[in-house]
Amino acid sequence: MQFKTATGVLSCTPDRLIVAGWTGRDRxxxxxxxxxxxxxGVPAPSSVPLYYQCAPALLTQEASIQVLGDQSSGEAEPFLLKQDGRIWLGLASDHTDRSLETYSVAWSKQACAKPVADTLWLYEDVADRLDRLTLQSWIRESDGWVAYQEGTLAAMLxxxxxxxxxxxxxxxxxxxGTLPAIGGVRPSAEIRMKLEDPGSGQSISLSYTSTFLDIVS
Incomplete structure (x- = not known):
């Protein structure tokens, strides 16, 4: 994977992927x-927060992913990467199979690719104002683009x-982890999202589409 940073291009191949869940600050x-x-029918977590283990090969920077059936959706999440002793902050989508989620949240996390934006900020550069960073997403529905998530990182651990x-x-x-979905979690084939730093005026954006594979049984 390649990322744009303030100091140049960072190339890396993560060998471990964690998807943190149940990370709301209001217990x-x-x-x-x-x-x-x-x-x-969604099973309760064994602990809060919970660190789901997923295959790092799920991470992608492609503009389109393939999913099984039409019951999946993405959600905007802060993305952390530790590389060469430094921690970087970016933006990613925890695309999840919502029908499989009722069987096992862990299995649903592993079932879908995880799109990642191509820009990273050095964590230490924004560490003093993380709670002020804003996270937003929009999904395309029959009447066009609608707000799906909006808030600051202060709502998360x-x-x-x-x-x-x-x-x-x-x-x-x-x-x-992520913010609540406006109007409830629901499937969507197109999503846009943004992580914005009011302190610097900079932002990281990500958008992608999903194409559906037939469920053959």
């Missing part, structure tokens, strides 16, 4: 969400806590 809200999902909890080592990439 009462997280517990309520767990109960809501349990009511529709501090990234440093996730870094410490996951035990980030060189070669590790981690998706760090």
């Amino acid at each position: 009462a809200a997280v517990d309520h969400h767990i109960e809501e999902l349990a009511a529709i 501090p990234l440093q806590k996730l870094i410490d909890g996951a035990g980030l080592r060189d070669g590790t990439a981690m998706l760090c």
